[in-house]
Amino acid sequence: MADVNLDEKDFEILRWLDREGDVDVDELSEKLGISPSTVYYRMEKYREQGIIDGKVPQLDQKKLGLNLTAISEIKSEYGPGYDEIGERLSNLSGVQTAYFMLGEKSFILIAHLRDHDHLQKFVDDIIHTEGVSHSATHIVLKTFKDEPRLLVNYEDEDLEALRS
């Protein structure tokens, strides 16, 4: 459940996979100087342990017409039932990410939308969600970075610290 023991070799493999999702076992084996069957053996474990859960094709938001990114900060009525509200918000059409923030009793949503009409519908959806008492939605003017790959974002130093 928590974390798993991963040595240097594991991280080498995972970094390659992360960076270039399309590498196959033989290629990896060659790059790292490890036998293909060993690479296979390790990758099998990652899957079993749930460290890797399938592959996701990267779709281009803008080319699909989702030109607008919105961030909403949402406050809910005081009391229990956060989980339910969180679930409801998560299920709103267009929501990609839903966080519950420490200390502020508020949710953060990230959504990708088509245009202003879509945005209006989205805000309506939020307002009409049961338990929501206040919301503020902000528009992203420029996306400097939106990196679906995980490990490429870290300096070597930080990655080394992840080994156990």
Added chain:
Amino acid sequence: MADVNLDEKDFEILRWLDREGDVDVDELSEKLGISPSTVYYRMEKYREQGIIDGKVPQLDQKKLGLNLTAISEIKSEYGPGYDEIGERLSNLSGVQTAYFMLGEKSFILIAHLRDHDHLQKFVDDIIHTEGVSHSATHIVLKTFKDEPRLLVNYEDEDLEALRS
């Protein structure tokens, strides 16, 4: 550059790919009742047009030891040079997403971190970034949703509206 003309069939293919990244051409062909070569033909176009840009293996943050998610709101000094500051912030170790917000002259960063030590280093990095005048970093208490796949987040109605 902008969006592309995608018909219903295109969206069927893309939704399948998005939902189950591991389907192959033959499988898709069978599910949709289209010839394999046609599926291939269309998918080739998606790649050419950049609608699909490779596949990314899904790594589990928590199992890798990245248990902490932080959201930072950052204000910069008044004046030009936003692009540079945005770039600098994007390159900080651990940052996965960096947005520049409309109207508020501020940046939003999303980062995945190991622990409080790592968080401290992260905040330090932000503070020491040239051009940053103010920052507030919030901790995510619970992640309700963090869906790397794009299209699964939308109701049918909204997807239909994307067709042109």
Added chain:
DNA sequence: CGCGTCTTCGACGTGCTCGTCGGTGCAGGC
């Protein structure tokens, strides 16, 4: 030392996927 488990290795075959190709039909332009 001796046992068991984990890890690595190289070899192997085979099933399957990819990508190509030739041909067809449709639509639009001139």
Added chain:
DNA sequence: GCCTGCACCGACGAGCACGTCGAAGACGCG
């Protein structure tokens, strides 16, 4: 009416990536 381009189809073959297996090395533990 013809030509061109686009979308689609079905068949085909070559390559190869996957996954298995048996054996051997490394390691920990009693």
